[in-house]
Amino acid sequence: MFQINTNYQKLPGSYLFSTIAKKVNAYSAANPDKKIIRLGIGDVTQPIAPAIIEALHKAVDEMGHAETFHGYAPDLGYDFLRKAIAQNDYRDRGCDISEDEIFVSDGAKSDSANIQELFAADSKIAVCDPVYPVYVDSNVMAGRTGTYDPKTEIWSDVIYMPCTADNHFVPEFPKETPDLIYLCLPNNPTGTTLTKDKLQEWVDYANRVGAVIIYDGAYEAYISEENVAHSVYECDGAKTCAIELKSFSKNAGFTGVRLGYAVVPKELKCGGVSLRDMWARRHGTKFNGAPYIVQRAGEAVYSPEGKAQLKEQVAYYMKNAAAIKEGLKDAGYTVFGGVNAPYIWLKTPEGMTSWDFFDYLLEQANVVGTPGSGFGPSGEGYFRLTAFGTYENTLAALERIKKL
Ligand code: MLT
Numbered sequence: 291m292f293q294i295n296t297n298y299q300k301l302p303g304s305y306l307f308s309t310i311a312k313k314v315n316a317y318s319a320a321n322p323d324k325k326i327i328r329l330g331i332g333d334v335t336q337p338i339a340p341a342i343i344e345a346l347h348k349a350v351d352e353m354g355h356a357e358t359f360h361g362y363a364p365d366l367g368y369d370f371l372r373k374a375i376a377q378n379d380y381r382d383r384g385c386d387i388s389e390d391e392i393f394v395s396d397g398a399k400s401d402s403a404n405i406q407e408l409f410a411a412d413s414k415i416a417v418c419d420p421v422y423p424v425y426v427d428s429n430v431m432a433g434r435t436g437t438y439d440p441k442t443e444i445w446s447d448v449i450y451m452p453c454t455a456d457n458h459f460v461p462e463f464p465k466e467t468p469d470l471i472y473l474c475l476p477n478n479p480t481g482t483t484l485t486k487d488k489l490q491e492w493v494d495y496a497n498r499v500g501a502v503i504i505y506d507g508a509y510e511a512y513i514s515e516e517n518v519a520h521s522v523y524e525c526d527g528a529k530t531c532a533i534e535l536k537s538f539s540k541n542a543g544f545t546g547v548r549l550g551y552a553v554v555p556k557e558l559k560c561g562g563v564s565l566r567d568m569w570a571r572r573h574g575t576k577f578n579g580a581p582y583i584v585q586r587a588g589e590a591v592y593s594p595e596g597k598a599q600l601k602e603q604v605a606y607y608m609k610n611a612a613a614i615k616e617g618l619k620d621a622g623y624t625v626f627g628g629v630n631a632p633y634i635w636l637k638t639p640e641g642m643t644s645w646d647f648f649d650y651l652l653e654q655a656n657v658v659g660t661p662g663s664g665f666g667p668s669g670e671g672y673f674r675l676t677a678f679g680t681y682e683n684t685l686a687a688l689e690r691i692k693k694l
Pocket of ligand 1: 307330331332333399422478
């Protein structure tokens, strides 16, 4: 008789954003006349930029002719895209990353969940708290997190690094030595980030204790401050201790198109075994690729027209972020983030848990946000609003919140 992976049974409820979607659908079905404004999940609303649409059309046409048709994509991704990534995202920033250290994928979400497969079953993970729930969830499925206490929402074998207003959302080195350290910078959900000097301290720490940093740079395009690194490889020594994950979802609107990549440097080794070679094996077997058409779209992200159009899109969302921040401040809320990331992180009103505030906002203002506790125990008492809505909806949501 087959047996199931019982670690799945340990996962409490459904994935955060599925839980929210179910709640919102139920409310909507019971109140069909209400116009709901969705500032919950970090899904983009602006259409794919013209330069990228043009590349998609061209690639689709190529698929219709025997001479230009493409079948299975190469394991690691097409050379044209990996070259564009290596040049634009790394070498132009002074980072020594080459094409053969880049692994194209169907998005940072899959990579965030799958990357833990490279490490031993008893590896100890450390996460910023709060953070994107996929890191912990995927380690729960792999059986690394121990037991869950529903009261405290804490996993016994996870090292939590609290990031709250008290420490300006900057994690401290954990007391217990981790094997894997997940850093999402700029952070989802707090929208805050680390200075380059602070990040260098983390790289030095990881090299010193023999840990690997899993660096999620999905929101890198939103960095506006000079002293913030755009890649972990801007830090000395990062190639021996860090894997970087990137996404085309938030900077280029690919949440529905799906494209991302992982960087696993050749220098990252454990007892002489190259993690890059291990991940290359995985790509060949598990076919974690993106279609030719999508990879051509990704290439267009780096064209001069693509860059200019996407800069405008990022500016559009950051205008929303500024409006949310100002609007909430006017309404008396304490707000964080929104400077280097498209997320605003606010304190829930006195006496309200983050799920209380979720219900309150949904029912009284018909606005959807994300409860902070969904991102980890230290997220309790906080709430996230995304700047990825349309400008009109963002302003309308603020008007409704101000009237509460
Ligand atoms: C978020 O809203 O935090 C994420 O982008 C949604 C997801 O990828 O699951």
